[in-house]
Amino acid sequence: MKQKLNVGLIGHKFMGKAHSHALRDISMFFELDCEPVMHTLCGLGDDLAATAARYGWQRHADSWEAVINDPEIHVVDVCTPGDTHCRIVVAAAQAGKHVLCEKPLALNAAEALEMYRAAQAAGVRHLVNFNYRRVPAVNLARALIEEGRLGTIYHFRALYQQDWPLDPEFPYLWRFDQTVAGAGSMADKGSHIVDLARYLVGEIDEVAAANEIFVKHRPLSEQPGARKEVTTDDAAVFLARFTGGAMGLFLTSRMSAGHKNCLTFEVNGSQGSLSFNLERMNELEVCFRGERPEGFRTVMVTDAAEHRYIKNWWPPGHVLGWEHTFVHQYYELFQAITGGYQPAPSFLDGLRNQEVLDAIEVAAREKRWVTVTRSEAAA
Ligand SMILES: NC(=O)c1ccc[n+]([C@@H]2O[C@H](COP(=O)([O-])OP(=O)(O)OC[C@H]3O[C@@H](n4cnc5c(N)ncnc54)[C@H](O)[C@@H]3O)[C@@H](O)[C@H]2O)c1
Structure with missing residues (x-):
């Protein structure tokens, strides 16, 4: 019997819908080594319960902490605005969940480094949703x-x-x-x-x-x-x-x-x-x-x-179409979880990306060429 992977998705609007759609489609089109389960949808707003039911989620929760602390959840998918990514991802990794996080990974490279290190330390799989790689x-x-x-x-x-x-x-x-x-x-x-x-x-x-x-x-x-x-x-x-x-x-x-x-x-x-x-495309x-x-x-x-x-x-x-790229991202994550390897683009890619974005901000502010600082993240 295939291993069940219970997913908790945090964020139920634009990306929440795209990711829910991917989860609904993936087992129909892809031969996976696991059985993904749409366990809990999390978000803020009166429409959460109705949205969860419509998208096919078993449960809903209005607190991301409840999702992270639920021992039944194996995979946390973060589809919230950028300022929440770091604390949700770090907590999820520390709770032993595999994590998919929307882009950009963080607000700055310092946060991205913290997220990468938390995921590596916990030994969980991590993927940042640069979905255009999957076109x-x-x-x-x-x-x-x-x-x-x-x-x-x-x-x-x-x-x-x-x-x-x-x-x-x-x-x-x-x-x-x-x-x-x-x-x-x-x-x-x-x-x-x-x-x-x-x-x-x-x-x-x-x-x-x-x-x-x-x-x-x-x-x-x-x-x-x-x-x-x-x-x-x-x-x-x-x-x-x-x-x-x-x-x-x-x-x-x-x-x-x-x-x-x-x-x-x-x-x-x-x-x-x-x-x-x-x-x-x-x-x-x-x-x-x-x-x-x-x-x-x-x-x-x-x-x-x-x-x-x-x-x-x-x-x-x-x-x-555009929505298929999200299915492909989930395929990479699930195969990596069951196969025991790290998928790409990982949080290290998210960190390297953020280091370039940080350098762009400095270059624009100071009106000069700026060298991209790459932290020794892998050390
Ligand atoms: N990969 C892509 O092509 C793509 C496209 C659009 C957005 N994004 C990224 O996806 C992320 C979300 O963007 P969006 O457009 O879906 O935003 P959105 O405003 O449509 O949805 C945000 C969701 O986060 C939830 N939320 C906010 N704070 C929360 C909290 N504290 N606890 C629980 N839920 C909370 C809201 O209820 C809502 O469901 C962003 O990081 C954005 O950059 C990626």
């Missing part, structure tokens, strides 16, 4: 780079653009408060593209950056007529130098009219290039030097040969 086209991009098909990598360029708070009357929420959300668009969107940069090209050594808050005050829904100061950036740009010698160019913005969830990247090497757009543009006619061509990335997970879904051409 088929991103898998293919990484495989082509590893095979050397692009030659020496010269450039990595990534833009992550949205426009949801473009209207200055869009109401204040936790994402506008630096003490809750971290750096803003750079923490929220930037953490994803920094992870892709690290995944595809390697570590970043140095950054130069600038950021901006375009709408400085936003209306408070609960107090008509009142506005609150915004302390997270609406947009940020940075330049980077990679350990391997490549140069990087990055933009994150939540003020890019017309862009809903537009994450694009391009990698240019001595032998070719790759180009990706999340809004066309089943495709990868590739260009290899010497091919005739030379130029970009579009590859539909839905063949089993090109993707680690695709055989579990549909026949070629029956495209995957």
Whole structure:
């Protein structure tokens, strides 16, 4: 009989729904060595009980401490705002739970280091939810780079653009408060593209950056007529130098009219290039030097040969969506738990990511190039 793994999910809104959906689907599509159980959904708000029932959870709890202290729970999944991640994750690890945590892992590198160390000390499995690593086209991009098909990598360029708070009357929420959300668009969107940069090209050594808050005050829904100061950036740009010698160019913005969830990247090497757009996520543009006619061509990335997970879904051409990346992340975590190894991206990846984000903040504030400080975390 397969080992049952009881999951406690903390946070029942946007990510809570995406993760619940992944848990509902995973056993139907993936052959696992365990049986995941949707044990307890935790969150704040009157709609918790109804949401838990609708998503298929056995129980609900309005205190994350109750989830951590429940001896029946084996896996804790953290889908709450950033300022809560560190204390929930550290407590969960110390209670011996395996932990999946949403990105960015923490508010700063000091917190991320504490979380990594707590998980390592407890000997639990840990995964940070950089789910774009699990997009088929991103898998293919990484495989082509590893095979050397692009030659020496010269450039990595990534833009992550949205426009949801473009209207200055869009109401204040936790994402506008630096003490809750971290750096803003750079923490929220930037953490994803920094992870892709690290995944595809390697570590970043140095950054130069600038950021901006375009709408400085936003209306408070609960107090008509009142506005609150915004302390997270609406947009940020940075330049980077990679350990391997490549140069990087990055933009994150939540003020890019017309862009809903537009994450694009391009990698240019001595032998070719790759180009990706999340809004066309089943495709990868590739260009290899010497091919005739030379130029970009579009590859539909839905063949089993090109993707680690695709055989579990549909026949070629029956495209995957954003929600499938969450299923793939859970697959990596569950297989690592039953297989007794550490999955990726781990909290060490979350820490390395946070160290880059911290350097970007200093570079923007001090208007200079900043060296990324990497702690001796693995020691
Ligand atoms: N991987 C991705 O693509 C992606 C996308 C969006 C958000 N995120 C990340 O997911 C996390 C959550 O973001 P979201 O958009 O789901 O936020 P949200 O505002 O939609 O939901 C937050 C949830 O946390 C719960 N919560 C807050 N404080 C709590 C507490 N003290 N105890 C118990 N529950 C508490 C709320 O009740 C709510 O259910 C953030 O870290 C965010 O950066 C990741």
